[in-house]
Amino acid sequence: MASPIEKRSHKDRKSELLALAEKAHARFTETHGVRERALRLCREVVRSSANSIRATHRGEFKEAEKLLDRVSAIFADIEGLLQGHPAVYYAGYVEDAQKEYVEASATLSFAKGAELSGLDELGVGPAPYLNGLAEAVGEMRRFILDSLRRDDFGRCEDLLDIMDEVYTILVSMDFPDAVTRGLRRSTDVTRSILERTRGDLTFALRQQRLEEKLDSFWKALADRGAGDDQS
Secondary structure (H helix, E strand, C coil), X not given: CCCHHHHCCHHHHHHHHHHHHHHHHHHHHHHHHHXXXXXXXXXXXXXXXXXXXXXXXXXXXXHHHHHHHHHHHHHHHHHHHCCCCHHHHCCCHHHHHHHHHHHHHXXXXXXXXXXXXXXXXXXXXXXXHHHHHHHHHHHHHHHHHHHHHCCCCCXXXXXXXXXXXXXXXXXXXXXXXXXXXXXXHHHHHHHHHHHHHHHHHHHHHHHHHHHHHHHHHHHHHHHHHHHHHHC
16 A cells, blocks of 8 residues: 555645745745835834934924924834734834834923823834833933033933933833843943933033132122222
């Protein structure tokens, strides 16, 4: 009696393998096309998010909001494109683009003193959201340093408090990096930025107070000299 494998002819096996190969090739082709389109959209997200941050630093809040609206629309396209392609969605670059989006949104909110957009509002998961907040801390340091160069101390301490609050949230997330997408490293970087900024601001405030005291001293000395001259 012939074995089961011997019952199939070489021609039948070849046809079957060719059909499987064609199906695999078609699916690879589809996945590759989706991946390439998603990559282009994600690059546009990163570019528009960076432009939004630059507009925020220039005080052009309307332009920054316009760019964020554009990013939101792009993400709607990405969501539709990647339906049924979870391997592409979770490959990493989509979440990287989401992180940049969160950074731009948080930077604008902090700069305006406005309410922060949440995870659901932005349509992102907790990992890219918190990593994006960590990145926004670096932008707050830039705001503070720019303000110090202009001798504008108005919001510096408020922005430092925001940085401290973000760090407090980040350090409370005690989960493996596989879950948080490298949040531990982002938290360490945030702590370093926070400590340097606190040192820079403390030094600048002390210098300002010293200058004010010196100005008062020289003014008092000048007033006394003027009084002596009149007498």
